[in-house]
Amino acid sequence: MNTISQILSAGFLFGSTWFSGWWLTRLLGVAHNWERLGLAGLLGSAWLTIVLLAAHLGLRIPFTAELVGAVLIFNLVSLGTLYKLQGGRWFELAFITKFFVLPVWQQILVVLVIVPVVLSLIPNVVWPVTDWDALALYDFRAKVLIAEGSWKSGFTLGYFFQYPPFTSLLHAANYALGFQAAKVWYTLIYLSFVITFYALLRRRTTRGVSLFGAVLLAYSPHFLEHATVAYTNLAYSAFLALGIVYLWLAGDRKTPSRDWLVGTLLVALSLWVRSSEPFWVVGAGLLTIAVLRQRSWSVAVGGVFVLYGAKRAWLNLVYLISQSPVQVALPNNEQSQQTNLGTKLLSIISQVIPVSYLHILTQPLSTQGSHILAVFRYLLAYVWPLINYLFVPWLAVQWHDLRHQNWYRLLVMNGTIWATLILIFTGTYIFSFVFVTWDQIGGSVMRMSMFLVALIWFYILSCPVWNNWFKET
Amino acid sequence: MPSVTVTQPRNGGAGLKKTLPLWLLLIFGLFAGVNTWTAVKYPFDPAVAAGYQVALILILVCGVQFTTTSWQSRFLKGVGLLLGGVALALVFQVGCLVVNIYRFDVPGWFFTLKLHRLITLPFWYLLRWLLLAVGLWWSLKFDLRPYIKIKLWSAVALLMLAVGVWQLQLGMSQLLSTSVRALQNLPTPYFERITSQLGGVHYYGWxxxxxxxxxxxxxxxxxxxxxxxxxDWKMEGNVEYLRWYLYPRRLVHMMADNQIPPNAEYILIAKGECINVECGWPKITIPARQVEFLSFIDRDSQAETLIRNEGYDPIKYQDFWGILKLKR
Structure with a gap:
C-alpha cells in the first residue's frame, strides 16, 4: 500500500476511534471538556477493540479489512446518532483555542506537554514493533489474526492467551487496514493519559499547578519510555490510575455522581488490558466506601459486579473462542469443569484473597522471615526507584493532611497508595514461594507498579496547600 | 539556617518579560541539544549530578525573576536555600577533586587524580557551571540577599521543580536522540529497519x-x-520470540539427549553468542545420507551458499549461520 493510502487509512482509523470516544464521553455524562478530550482516546480505543471482537466472535466474521472498516463506520454512525439525540454539537472543540489567552508561562507548560507526545510519534511511525514481549505475544497475536482471520489456530501455540486482547486487537486493526505503524496507538494512549490527568487535577487545584502536574507526568521516565514501547503497561497504568482517581473524586462527595460510573468503567477496562494483577481489588474497595460515605448500595454492588465480570471476561472469551469447555493452556491454570456452588464461591473469593496459597503461613517462621527480607530487598531494587524522588513531597503532603485532619485524603486516597504497596509486597511474597525464578524479572514488577507514580503525583498536587501557596496572576 | 527577611528586588525586570519564553526555551534547548549530540550521561558521582541539577534550577529560577508576578517573593525565599545547596555541592565537589591520597612516586600518578578528570572534562560540563555563574550574577543584579526564611512548602515546591527539570532534560534529550535516529532510517524499507533498530547485523539486528x-x-x-x-541463543533459541519472524512455520527444540524430533524437516545452524558454551549449534554430527542440503548466510555480506551431498560437522561449521534440510 502506498504512502497516501496508508495515511488515509491511519486517518480513518484514529479519527474514527477518537470521535467515537469523544461521543462516548458525552453519553457517559462526562461534563468537563478537557476530561472528554483525554478520555476520548482511551474509551474510543477500548470501545473499538470490544466491538471488533464482538463482531468477529458473535457474527463469526473473519478478521479482515472489511470487518475493521465496517466496525469503524458502525461506531461513527451509532455513537454519532446517539450523541446527536442527546443534543451534542458536532464540533465542540472551540475550548482548545483558550490556549491563546493563557499567560505566557502556562503556554510554555502546554508546549512542554505537547513536545514529548509529538516526538514520541516519530519513532512510533518509523520503527516496526520489536519489543520482546510484543513479538512473543501481543503483536504476534495480531499477526496470527490477520494471517488466519481468526485465533483458533492459537490453541496449538503455547503462550498465546496469557493476556487479554486489547493491544493485540489495536495492532490487528492497523494491519488489517494496511497501516503497519501499530505503535502510534501508544502515542494516543500516552496523550490521553496526560490530558485526562491534567483535567482531573484541574478539578482540585489551579490551572498552573495542573499544567505542572501534566508536565511531571508527561516526562516521567517510565511513562515516556513506554510511549514508544508496544507493551500493555502504559495502557494498563492509564486505565487503572485514572479509574482510581475518578473513584477518589467520586467518594469525596456527599451524593453520588457520574464519576463512579467513569471510574468503575476505567478500572474494568484496565482488566481488558491486563488481568493478572490484583489491583482491581483497590477499585472494588473504593466502591465499597461508597456505602459508608454516600449510602450508595447500588453503586457499590453494581460496580463490584462489573469489576468482577471484567476480571473474568477474558477467560470466558477464551472459552468462547475454543467453543468447547476443554482444558487449554490458560493463565492461572483455570479449569472449565462443572463445579459445585462451594467451589464456585471459593473460586470467586480466591480472585480477591489467594486462599490456595494460605498454606504458606504454615511454613517455618525462619523461612518466612528470609522470604520477607528477600522480597523487601527485591522491591527496594525495582519498585523504590519508581517513587523515590516523590517520597519527600509525598511525606510532606501526608503530614499536611494529618495536621489539617483531612481524613478522606489521608485515609482513602493516601490509604489506596499504601494498600497498593502492601498488595505488591504480599503478591511478591506469595510468588517467592511459588516460582523459583521469582526474583529474576525485576523489570516486570517495575512495569506493573508504574501506575503508582500517577497516583502519588495526583495525591501530592491535589493537596489544598498549593492553592494557598501559589496564587496565579 | 538563619531566619531573615527578603527584600524585593529593585528592578522587576519588566523590560525582559516579553522575551522570557525565548530565554527559557533557549536554555532548555541548549541543554537538550548539547546532550543529544554528545550523548553524555551524568558523570562520576552524585555530588556532581546534584550540582548540575541545582545549576539548572537556579538558571530557571533566575529567569523567572524577570517576571513581575507574585512568584517572585516565593522563589526568592527558595533561592537562598538553593544557594546554600550549591555552596555545599561546590565544596563537596572540589573536595572530591583534590583530596586524594596517592603514591606520587608511581609513574603516571597524575592521571589517577580526580583533578585530572576535571581538566579532561568536556566543554558541556564546564558550560553548566558557567551558566550557574551567569545565573548567580543575575540574582545579584536584582539585589537578591542570601538571607531567607525557610518555609517547608517552598522547599517542597522547589524539590518538585528540580524533579521536573531533571525529567525534562533527561526526557527531552532521549526523545530527541531517538527521533533523530529514527528519521535517519526513514529511507530504509519498513521491516528492514529492524536491523538498525536492534543494533545492526553484528548485534541483535542480525x-x-x-x-x-x-x-x-x-x-x-x-x-x-x-x-x-x-x-547463547537468546533470539534464535526462543520459540515464542522467533515465531513472530517465521510464522506459520512450526518451531520445535531437540528432544532429550539431542535427539532430532521425528517430524523435524529443517534444523537451524546457529553460531550463537559463544558466552557460556563453545560456538556452534547443533552439536551433533549429521551424516550426509540424512542431509538434503546445507545452506549458509554470511553475517557480514549476507551472501548465501548452498552445499549438497555433504553431512553436517559441528566442528567445521561451528562459526556458521544457516539451516540444513533433512532427507525424508
Whole structure:
C-alpha cells in the first residue's frame, strides 16, 4: 500500500476511534471538556477493540479489512446518532483555542506537554514493533489474526492467551487496514493519559499547578519510555490510575455522581488490558466506601459486579473462542469443569484473597522471615526507584493532611497508595514461594507498579496547600 | 539556617518579560541539544549530578525573576536555600577533586587524580557551571540577599521543580536522540529497519536478515528445530520470540539427549553468542545420507551458499549461520 493510502487509512482509523470516544464521553455524562478530550482516546480505543471482537466472535466474521472498516463506520454512525439525540454539537472543540489567552508561562507548560507526545510519534511511525514481549505475544497475536482471520489456530501455540486482547486487537486493526505503524496507538494512549490527568487535577487545584502536574507526568521516565514501547503497561497504568482517581473524586462527595460510573468503567477496562494483577481489588474497595460515605448500595454492588465480570471476561472469551469447555493452556491454570456452588464461591473469593496459597503461613517462621527480607530487598531494587524522588513531597503532603485532619485524603486516597504497596509486597511474597525464578524479572514488577507514580503525583498536587501557596496572576 | 527577611528586588525586570519564553526555551534547548549530540550521561558521582541539577534550577529560577508576578517573593525565599545547596555541592565537589591520597612516586600518578578528570572534562560540563555563574550574577543584579526564611512548602515546591527539570532534560534529550535516529532510517524499507533498530547485523539486528534467509529457504508449513533457549541463543533459541519472524512455520527444540524430533524437516545452524558454551549449534554430527542440503548466510555480506551431498560437522561449521534440510 502506498504512502497516501496508508495515511488515509491511519486517518480513518484514529479519527474514527477518537470521535467515537469523544461521543462516548458525552453519553457517559462526562461534563468537563478537557476530561472528554483525554478520555476520548482511551474509551474510543477500548470501545473499538470490544466491538471488533464482538463482531468477529458473535457474527463469526473473519478478521479482515472489511470487518475493521465496517466496525469503524458502525461506531461513527451509532455513537454519532446517539450523541446527536442527546443534543451534542458536532464540533465542540472551540475550548482548545483558550490556549491563546493563557499567560505566557502556562503556554510554555502546554508546549512542554505537547513536545514529548509529538516526538514520541516519530519513532512510533518509523520503527516496526520489536519489543520482546510484543513479538512473543501481543503483536504476534495480531499477526496470527490477520494471517488466519481468526485465533483458533492459537490453541496449538503455547503462550498465546496469557493476556487479554486489547493491544493485540489495536495492532490487528492497523494491519488489517494496511497501516503497519501499530505503535502510534501508544502515542494516543500516552496523550490521553496526560490530558485526562491534567483535567482531573484541574478539578482540585489551579490551572498552573495542573499544567505542572501534566508536565511531571508527561516526562516521567517510565511513562515516556513506554510511549514508544508496544507493551500493555502504559495502557494498563492509564486505565487503572485514572479509574482510581475518578473513584477518589467520586467518594469525596456527599451524593453520588457520574464519576463512579467513569471510574468503575476505567478500572474494568484496565482488566481488558491486563488481568493478572490484583489491583482491581483497590477499585472494588473504593466502591465499597461508597456505602459508608454516600449510602450508595447500588453503586457499590453494581460496580463490584462489573469489576468482577471484567476480571473474568477474558477467560470466558477464551472459552468462547475454543467453543468447547476443554482444558487449554490458560493463565492461572483455570479449569472449565462443572463445579459445585462451594467451589464456585471459593473460586470467586480466591480472585480477591489467594486462599490456595494460605498454606504458606504454615511454613517455618525462619523461612518466612528470609522470604520477607528477600522480597523487601527485591522491591527496594525495582519498585523504590519508581517513587523515590516523590517520597519527600509525598511525606510532606501526608503530614499536611494529618495536621489539617483531612481524613478522606489521608485515609482513602493516601490509604489506596499504601494498600497498593502492601498488595505488591504480599503478591511478591506469595510468588517467592511459588516460582523459583521469582526474583529474576525485576523489570516486570517495575512495569506493573508504574501506575503508582500517577497516583502519588495526583495525591501530592491535589493537596489544598498549593492553592494557598501559589496564587496565579 | 538563619531566619531573615527578603527584600524585593529593585528592578522587576519588566523590560525582559516579553522575551522570557525565548530565554527559557533557549536554555532548555541548549541543554537538550548539547546532550543529544554528545550523548553524555551524568558523570562520576552524585555530588556532581546534584550540582548540575541545582545549576539548572537556579538558571530557571533566575529567569523567572524577570517576571513581575507574585512568584517572585516565593522563589526568592527558595533561592537562598538553593544557594546554600550549591555552596555545599561546590565544596563537596572540589573536595572530591583534590583530596586524594596517592603514591606520587608511581609513574603516571597524575592521571589517577580526580583533578585530572576535571581538566579532561568536556566543554558541556564546564558550560553548566558557567551558566550557574551567569545565573548567580543575575540574582545579584536584582539585589537578591542570601538571607531567607525557610518555609517547608517552598522547599517542597522547589524539590518538585528540580524533579521536573531533571525529567525534562533527561526526557527531552532521549526523545530527541531517538527521533533523530529514527528519521535517519526513514529511507530504509519498513521491516528492514529492524536491523538498525536492534543494533545492526553484528548485534541483535542480525535476527532480521537471518530470519528472512530462513523464510526464503523453508516453506510455510516447515517444521524447524531451534537451538536450546539460553543466553547463547537468546533470539534464535526462543520459540515464542522467533515465531513472530517465521510464522506459520512450526518451531520445535531437540528432544532429550539431542535427539532430532521425528517430524523435524529443517534444523537451524546457529553460531550463537559463544558466552557460556563453545560456538556452534547443533552439536551433533549429521551424516550426509540424512542431509538434503546445507545452506549458509554470511553475517557480514549476507551472501548465501548452498552445499549438497555433504553431512553436517559441528566442528567445521561451528562459526556458521544457516539451516540444513533433512532427507525424508
Amino acid at each position: 535476527i532480521w536478515p537471518y530470519s528472512q534467509f530462513i523464510k526464503r529457504i523453508t516453506p510455510e508449513n516447515a517444521v524447524i528445530v531451534l537451538p536450546p533457549q539460553s543466553d
